[in-house]
Amino acid sequence: MVRIAVIDKDLCKPNKCNYECIRFCPINKSGVKKAIELGEDGKPVIYEDVCTGCGICIKKCPFGAIHIENLPEEIEDKLVHRYGENGFALYGLPIPKRNEVIGIIGRNGAGKSTSMKILTGILKPNLGKKEASWDEVLSKFKGTELFNYIKDLRDGKIRAVYKPQYITQAAKLLKGTVGELLKKADERGVFREVVEQLNLTHLLNRDVRNLSGGEMQRLLIAAVIEKDVDVYAFDEPTAYLDVKERLSAARAIRNLIPRNRYVLVIEHDLAVLDYISDLVHVIYGVPGVYGIVSQPYSVRVGINHYIKGYLPSENMRIRDRPIRFETPEAREKFLPTEVYLTWDRMFKRIGDFELEVEPGDARRGEVIGILGPNGIGKTTFIRMLVGELKPDEGFVPTEGLKLSYKPQYVSPEMFKRFGTVKELLKRVREDFLDTSSWYYVEVVKRLGLNKLLEKEIKGLSGGELQKVAVAVALGLDADVYLFDEPSAFLDVEERLAVGNAIRHVVESKGVTAFVVDHDLVIMDLIATRVMIFQGTPGKRGHALPPMSLRRGMNEFLKELGVTFRRDAETGRPRVNKEGSRLDRYQKSIGEYYYT
Ligand code: ADP
Ligand code: ADP
Ligand code: SF4
Ligand code: SF4
Known part of the structure; x- marks a missing residue:
């Protein structure tokens, strides 16, 4: 077993406790070694190789700041990044593939943004040490599908653009009108298509400071698509968007980015994730403590496993029961x-x-x-x-x-x-x-x-x-x-x-x-x-x-011109491809939501 101990720095409040974690640790009490002691920042440090995982400090801490998890030995080899000693640990990475949109799904705090930041070169992975050299990182991925990608990252050959999750912060850095910004960002000459697809035409003269959340989201997605880079990364592109806008944003990402590039998308709306991705990785684990990136699954299969709460390739239960959809x-x-x-x-x-x-x-x-x-x-x-x-x-x-x-x-x-x-x-x-x-x-x-x-x-x-x-x-x-x-x-x-x-x-x-x-x-x-x-x-x-629901969804989707089918295995709603046989059939009988 590998032991990882994580201390939540927001919850640990040494000025409000009596250092119960340190005082009650049986290893410390034995006087031979120390499993936990005060670190330089005035907060405790747990030595994972000494700690026995007895759990006493977890119980004694009045603020619930300590988490200790035992993971199977073989996972150690997959450690890609750790936010410092006793910080969150990420095992594995999603695998970007040219011509495929890679969807990433998982709990908040599971490491989705961290993995995306690594793949876009924003964050250099440290392999759980203070620092790791690129050569060490590269040798870690030897013989894996990610090797060439990491090599390109090391060699600075990967240009990436990233739409962050929290767009209000990004928005503060922008100045000018929507039109000016999109003209400046347009490295590929797709301004017209992007503006049209993301319904921004009527906003071109609007100052970016006066945009609603949904309008800002569409502007940022548009600006990212216009860039001429190797990797396009979208962290929760649908926040603030309505259903129609979600589907047009998904279509823009799928259709307006050249096919030979890498595209990564983190998304929680399962209908949109399903519509936008070719492959999905599930990141599972304990939020805030550790995250493990699953194998890539084809999108239908991956989302179905997620709904059923079990990943067969990993032999891992991620929820104690499936999500059920009623007929x-x-x-x-x-x-x-x-x-x-x-x-x-x-x-x-x-x-x-x-x-x-x-x-x-x-x-x-x-x-x-x-x-x-x-x-x-x-x-x-x-x-x-x-x-x-x-x-x-x-x-x-x-x-x-x-x-x-x-x-x-x-x-x-x-x-x-x-x-x-x-x-x-x-x-x-x-x-x-x-x-x-x-x-x-x-x-x-x-x-x-x-x-x-x-x-x-x-x-x-x-x-x-x-x-x-x-x-x-x-x-x-x-x-x-x-x-x-x-x-x-x-x-x-x-x-x-x-x-x-x-x-x-x-x-x-x-x-x-x-x-x-x-x-x-x-x-x-x-x-x-x-x-x-x-x-x-x-x-x-x-x-x-x-x-x-049946009548209401029909009214709603008829206006959007979109039909859904039911996944045979889980009963979850899935968007039909426009003009597909099912789409045409369902429209002809007026059943937009259930078939
Ligand atoms: P929804 O919740 O469906 O997004 P809203 O009810 O917020 O829509 O807004 C409907 C319309 O009313 C929008 O065009 C909005 O700009 C306008 N509106 C809402 N509040 C005001 C207001 N106080 N003054 C002027 N227009 C408003
Ligand atoms: P997700 O995108 O899945 O919500 P993140 O990758 O943003 O998750 O974060 C995973 C965990 O890593 C969270 O518990 C978060 O608190 C922690 N974390 C993220 N960034 C940092 C940082 N710069 N320093 C320390 N911990 C961090
Ligand atoms: Fe106090 Fe808990 Fe922090 Fe230990 S972990 S110093 S008991 S708040
Ligand atoms: Fe000490 Fe037990 Fe806490 Fe480890 S889990 S630091 S051994 S009290």
Whole structure:
């Protein structure tokens, strides 16, 4: 066995503890050797070759800062990078291949960005040492498929361009209009095609400082595609994009990059990952502690293994049970029937935009999914329900009810009065740490917040903050819950956990939730019915009443001109290739979502 010990530097707070980890270590106590002692930075260092893995320090640390894992001996040889002593360890790398789009999937904190940074030359791998020379790195990959690629990296022969995950930081470095930036980036003379494919034509004269999240994302994808380089890397290209934009971005990446280049994509939306990739690598392990890169799988097979929670080539279970997709028949059998809320026609005009909502109802115990393009009035509708906006015509069905709302953009400032996650949650529910309470079991533990309790809110990653915001919303006792894009920044497991937590609260309390989201696979898993918004973004929105998933998805996808089929093995929805036999057949019988 190889032992790896990781100390989470954000959680380790030596000024607030009594160095329990060091004092109680039995090896230290024996007086012969030291397994753990104070390092130069004032935080402990664990010597992995001395430590026996007894786990006492893990239990004694009041902040849960220590993780120790035993891995099979043979993995040692695959160690590519380690963020310092007792830092996160990455084993293996995805294998870029010319003419193939390589998809990368895995939990947040599993090492996806780290592996992409290595393959694009941003991060030099250290093989777990203080530093490794390129020759050492190269000899590590001797006899593997990656050898030539690493050799080119060493020789500076690989030019790469990287679209980072957090685009707001990247955006701050940009100046000028969209058109100016894209003209400057255009090394391959594809400006016109890229602008058209990513629907940027009407934004060419807009100053980049005035772009929405989705517009900025499209601009950055476009600028990356225009470059003339060897490697094109996209870290979560679909954040902030609606379904139509996700599919056009995927098409742009597939069709507008020359075929003989390397393309790498990290993506959590399974329908998009499926559509965009030829091969996928799963990165599994313990988030924040270690990540292991799987063999490449063909995209259908790889995603199916992921859904089933088992990687056969690695003989590795990555989840204790498969993700199950219900058939429309099974789903319709259990639709809630008791009407909980009804609304008449509503109308609202804001500036040049107008929204009309058709009469509809919500049932007790139901999760209503809300789908539609960006700028069509979904947030306007939600804001009317929560009383932030008053309709010009019609009444608000939720007036007088207790509401709990998670807005689209979450930031630490939302919770500014609270220091740590624990302090915040305590304000929401006094009993949140009672391990027998429903809130602890169904929300806190399910979302993994029990591991974040001692973290400062302002130091949380985008995904961690999203989970905290959802937990706060679910912790309030409300009659109606509203979630605007709860899947943003979350990995697949977290998206499922959030969906299940919402469903649990709504069903057990006999209330209703409205959930706006662009991840169709997740929508399929959590919504009982869907409400579709149609019209012309920025001008006119028209909201249909809630409908069964089958009817609703048909309405939604018909507008997009896209059909989905069901994967025979897992039942998951898959995008059909445009013009394929199935695509044409499904369009002819008006079944865009189920066949
Ligand atoms: P993913 O992209 O899968 O979410 P990352 O590759 O960003 O994961 O990070 C994997 C782990 O490495 C995380 O636990 C993160 O905290 C840690 N990590 C990332 N960058 C650094 C760094 N510069 N120094 C120390 N640890 C880091
Ligand atoms: P969605 O949530 O579907 O993306 P929104 O409801 O946020 O759409 O916005 C619908 C349209 O209304 C957009 O064109 C937006 O620019 C416009 N809009 C929203 N709020 C305001 C406002 N306060 N003033 C002017 N226009 C607004
Ligand atoms: Fe204190 Fe825990 Fe850090 Fe040890 S690991 S110094 S017990 S906070
Ligand atoms: Fe010491 Fe046990 Fe912790 Fe290792 S796991 S450092 S032996 S207390």
